[in-house]
Amino acid sequence: MFKLKSVKTLVIATAVSLAAATGALAFPDKSIEYIIPFGPGGESDISARFQQPFFKDKFGQDLVVSYKPGGGGAVGWAQLNSMAGDGYTIMGINLPHIVIQPAQKDVGYTTDDIKAFYMFHYTPDAIVVTADSPYQTLDDLIADAKANPGALTMSGSGKATANHLAQIRFDKMAGIKTTYVPFKGTGASVTAMLGKQVKAQWGYTTVGAAQGDAVRMLAVAMEERHPLFPDVPTFKELGFDMVGGAYRGMAVPKDTPDETVKALSDMFGEINADEAFRKQMLDGGFALLDVGIDGMGDFMKARKDEYIEAATEAGLLN
Amino acid sequence: MDFEHLANALTLTNLALALFGVVAGTIIGSIPGLSATMAVAVLVPITFSMAPASALILLGAIYTGAIYGGAYSAILLNTPGTPSAIGTTFDGYPMAKRGDGDLAVAIACYASVFGGMIGALALLLLAPPLSSVALAFGPVEYLWLSIFGLSLIASLSTGNVLKGLAGGAFGLLLSCVGVAEISADIRLTFGSSTMIGGVEVVGALIGLYCIPVLIDLVATPERHLKVEEGGRAVRFREGAIIAWRSRFNLLRSSIIGTVIGILPGAGGSVAGLVAYSEAKRTARPDQKFGEGEPDGVMATEAANNATVGGGFIPTLVLGIPGTPPDAVILGALLVQGVRTGPTLFEGGGSIVYTFIFGLFIATILMLPTGLLIGRYAYKTIVTIPKTILVPAVGFMTIIGTFAIRNSISDVIIMIVLGTVGWVLSRFGFAASPIVLGLILGPIAEQGFVQAWIIGEATGNLTGMFFGRPISLAILAFTVLSLLYPMLQSRRARKLLDMQAGSND
Numbered sequence: 001m002f003k004l005k006s007v008k009t010l011v012i013a014t015a016v017s018l019a020a021a022t023g024a025l026a027f028p029d030k031s032i033e034y035i036i037p038f039g040p041g042g043e044s045d046i047s048a049r050f051q052q053p054f055f056k057d058k059f060g061q062d063l064v065v066s067y068k069p070g071g072g073g074a075v076g077w078a079q080l081n082s083m084a085g086d087g088y089t090i091m092g093i094n095l096p097h098i099v100i101q102p103a104q105k106d107v108g109y110t111t112d113d114i115k116a117f118y119m120f121h122y123t124p125d126a127i128v129v130t131a132d133s134p135y136q137t138l139d140d141l142i143a144d145a146k147a148n149p150g151a152l153t154m155s156g157s158g159k160a161t162a163n164h165l166a167q168i169r170f171d172k173m174a175g176i177k178t179t180y181v182p183f184k185g186t187g188a189s190v191t192a193m194l195g196k197q198v199k200a201q202w203g204y205t206t207v208g209a210a211q212g213d214a215v216r217m218l219a220v221a222m223e224e225r226h227p228l229f230p231d232v233p234t235f236k237e238l239g240f241d242m243v244g245g246a247y248r249g250m251a252v253p254k255d256t257p258d259e260t261v262k263a264l265s266d267m268f269g270e271i272n273a274d275e276a277f278r279k280q281m282l283d284g285g286f287a288l289l290d291v292g293i294d295g296m297g298d299f300m301k302a303r304k305d306e307y308i309e310a311a312t313e314a315g316l317l318n
Numbered sequence: 319m320d321f322e323h324l325a326n327a328l329t330l331t332n333l334a335l336a337l338f339g340v341v342a343g344t345i346i347g348s349i350p351g352l353s354a355t356m357a358v359a360v361l362v363p364i365t366f367s368m369a370p371a372s373a374l375i376l377l378g379a380i381y382t383g384a385i386y387g388g389a390y391s392a393i394l395l396n397t398p399g400t401p402s403a404i405g406t407t408f409d410g411y412p413m414a415k416r417g418d419g420d421l422a423v424a425i426a427c428y429a430s431v432f433g434g435m436i437g438a439l440a441l442l443l444l445a446p447p448l449s450s451v452a453l454a455f456g457p458v459e460y461l462w463l464s465i466f467g468l469s470l471i472a473s474l475s476t477g478n479v480l481k482g483l484a485g486g487a488f489g490l491l492l493s494c495v496g497v498a499e500i501s502a503d504i505r506l507t508f509g510s511s512t513m514i515g516g517v518e519v520v521g522a523l524i525g526l527y528c529i530p531v532l533i534d535l536v537a538t539p540e541r542h543l544k545v546e547e548g549g550r551a552v553r554f555r556e557g558a559i560i561a562w563r564s565r566f567n568l569l570r571s572s573i574i575g576t577v578i579g580i581l582p583g584a585g586g587s588v589a590g591l592v593a594y595s596e597a598k599r600t601a602r603p604d605q606k607f608g609e610g611e612p613d614g615v616m617a618t619e620a621a622n623n624a625t626v627g628g629g630f631i632p633t634l635v636l637g638i639p640g641t642p643p644d645a646v647i648l649g650a651l652l653v654q655g656v657r658t659g660p661t662l663f664e665g666g667g668s669i670v671y672t673f674i675f676g677l678f679i680a681t682i683l684m685l686p687t688g689l690l691i692g693r694y695a696y697k698t699i700v701t702i703p704k705t706i707l708v709p710a711v712g713f714m715t716i717i718g719t720f721a722i723r724n725s726i727s728d729v730i731i732m733i734v735l736g737t738v739g740w741v742l743s744r745f746g747f748a749a750s751p752i753v754l755g756l757i758l759g760p761i762a763e764q765g766f767v768q769a770w771i772i773g774e775a776t777g778n779l780t781g782m783f784f785g786r787p788i789s790l791a792i793l794a795f796t797v798l799s800l801l802y803p804m805l806q807s808r809r810a811r812k813l814l815d816m817q818a819g820s821n822d
Binding site for chain 1: 347350355359361363366420452453454455456457472496499501502511514515516518570582583636637638639642644645646648649650652653655657658659707723724764767768772774775776777781
């Protein structure tokens with residue numbers, strides 16, 4: 001009797017767990033909306049477009065990219081938590097944006113409001129010059145900046161952004177003074193550099209990948225050299241402790257159930273592990289990052305401390 | 319470049335894609351709020367499974383069609399479906415009001431095809447050298463270009479220049495709402511986080527142009543557009559004769575459109591307006607711009623479709639998107655694994671040339687499809703009873719405005735602006751100066767701030783603002799455009815004096 005009962009329990013338990021398992025497998029059973037809080041065509045859009053076909057391939061459902069631009073992303077992030085927390089709505093997030101914006105002023109959300117579940121890549125900071133620029137090496141640029149303080153103009157995308165923070169940090173490390181000229185987006189900042197409106201650009205490795213022979217990168221902010229640019233040194237090699245850039249990932253509305261968040265994190269982790277996906281990203285000049293939901297707390301805290309310190313020193317927060 | 323690429327573009331699949339793209343684009347573009355950018359962005363995932371050249375042809379065809387489609391709502395509803403079609407309303411709507419809507423739609427189609435061909439021709443033959451234009455334009459040039467654009471208010475507002483300038487200033491103020499593009503300051507939001515996104519240009523366009531038309535439709539008993547009785551023949555031939563007579567206007571407008579299309583910071587709206595004001599400046603004395611002059615419609619439509627080919631020049635040669643839809647197409651190309659840049663024209667040239675021929679084919683296909691859809695759109699709008707037209711259009715304005723950024727606050731802003739615009743129009747303030755201020759304000763501000771920062775860093779502020787040849791040329795045009803109303807009234811007075819003299 002006793003034995004039978006335990007078998008029965010076992011059967012029921014197995015059935016329940018099977019049901020739970022198939023329930024988990026059933027997610028997603030419809031398309032997932034992937035909101036980019038910027039206009040189309042930027043790095044956030046392009047990297048989301050890279051994920052799109054892999055998602056469909058692996059999980060059978062569409063990843064539908066839509067745009068909600070405004071306020072440098074703030075409009076979208078401020079509305080994220082009012083959206084349905086069922087796992088079928090996710091939103092692209094960017095660092096340092098979601099740290100700096102709420103620290104500067106009231107933008108309708110705080111950094112801790114954003115429930116990030118996966119950070120999948122970053123575009124490493126890089127100093128980019130035209131192919132015919134007199135700056136052959138980073139030393140040439142530093143020497144010129146030392147000889148003519150403030151006269152060296154560098155374009156970048158926006159103010160209090162990854163590019164701007166990189167300029168501030170590097171100026172301090174190298175003991176130089178350059179002039180940062182903010183442009184609307186990376187495209188405009190590249191145009192200004194190519195058109196010699198400025199002497200150099202604070203850009204990303206993606207600029208080097210897109211522009212090819214037309215430009216030269218003097219250094220990239222990575223731990224090791226980017227596989228696409230084996231000849232470009234890292235800042236570290238040249239004696240500057242700079243690693244970073246603009247980080248991108250995805251977040252969900254706050255009330256999304258934990259198991260759904262975990263499932264999403266695993267799914268995007270699977271895409272990130274795909275060799276074909278990694279190759280596409282690297283060929284585009286991106287650098288991959290694999291921070292899932294488990295490591296997110298530590299990752300965010302480290303970034304937050306780093307950005308707040310740099311921004312405070314530069315007087316961007318007051 | 320040889321006939322092999324033309325043959326590649328002429329495959330059955332590519333022809334079908336071009337046809338589908340043009341038709342879909344024209345229909346999407348004709349709905350206010352549904353823009354070329356959106357049409358292209360929605361279709362990008364479909365292109366992932368296609369060959370790169372076919373994908374490009376489809377996206378390019380949609381883009382071309384959407385820019386033309388914007389003319390329908392501009393002509394028949396006084397609502398520019400996209401900012402590119404602002405200038406089309408000036409003469410297109412008066413034409414439609416007096417019963418020439420079918421003619422306006424036909425000449426808009428001829429002009430769009432012509433402009434599209436010139437733009438594509440420039441892309442085919444001159445892309446690498448012309449791309450340097452994009453790089454020659456720095457912050458100061460954009461500053462002066464937008465000041466030039468603002469000066470058009472003076473020549474466009476024939477009635478009351480002061481009211482036009484006041485409207486422009488109101489538009490500039492509106493453009494400051496939200497997060498400043500480059501300084502990241504939050505301005506004029508009055509503490510509301512919904513205002514952080516600012517005033518969306520297309521939503522404002524829909525509000526300022528369409529809502530007053532809807533209110534007037536409800537407030538007056540007359541028919542929306544005058545209908546000619548007695549089933550007259552379609553006016554394709556008449557339109558063709560008018561277009562042929564204005565071939566120099568078409569050519570000039572297309573060249574203006576191509577060149578401005580190359581500038582990544584400008585775009586179809588500026589191109590259309592510059593071409594319009596040039597056409598107006600060089601008009602014959604018997605032409606009445608602003609009261610239904612076919613040349614006004616043709617100038618804008620030729621110029622805005624020429625920006626398609628022009629915009630592809632920096633996109634494909636430099637990897638810098640010339641217009642917002644180009645940015646989406648560039649992203650789609652990257653996903654396809656196609657690298658843009660000068661090497662694209664040399665090494666992997668086949669894709670580019672197949673695409674350019676595809677763009678030609680799509681532009682040519684626009685002629686029959688555009689005339690057909692145009693005729694249908696005209697008949698529908700003219701014959702539909704007001705009781706259906708007004709709610710249908712009202713519904714579309716709301717859907718269209720919402721779709722731009724999936725934002726309900728944009729819809730509210732649209733309706734508020736529309737009501738304000740209607741009240742202002744009662745006092746003689748036109749919508750166009752406000753919109754001009756809204757579009758050009760951010761371009762001028764960015765250019766000014768960047769030029770100031772660079773000028774100060776290099777210790778040469780005066781040289782920065784007044785020492786560069788291109789900006790000096792634009793400055794000269796600006797002065798000309800500002801003085802134009804004065805010169806015109808003097809000329810008119812002289813003419814009157816002469817007539818008075820001969821009567822003696």
